[in-house]
Amino acid sequence: MKVQDLLNVLEDLNPEIEIRVVIQPSAPIEYEVKGMVLQSEVETAYTAPNENDVLFLLAGKQIGYTNKKVFDYL
Numbered sequence: 001m002k003v004q005d006l007l008n009v010l011e012d013l014n015p016e017i018e019i020r021v022v023i024q025p026s027a028p029i030e031y032e033v034k035g036m037v038l039q040s041e042v043e044t045a046y047t048a049p050n051e052n053d054v055l056f057l058l059a060g061k062q063i064g065y066t067n068k069k070v071f072d073y074l
Contacts, residue, residue, distance in 0.1 A: 025071045034060030
């Protein structure tokens with residue numbers, strides 16, 4: 001997913017809707033989004049620069065299990 005793809009999805013939504021991350025399709029677990037960081041902001045001498053930067057969504061506290069059907073929308 002690219003930033004523009006995400007912007008297209010978000011543009012018509014209520015800005016007060018909470019964003020969460022769901023992982024593990026076989027037993028979906030949802031997490032709060034704790035923050036975001038660009039790969040270029042955390043590169044060190046041990047990581048090669050990436051000309052195509054990446055935005056990482058950082059998972060926070062685990063909320064719990066959620067419905068497997070969330071993965072039907074991929």
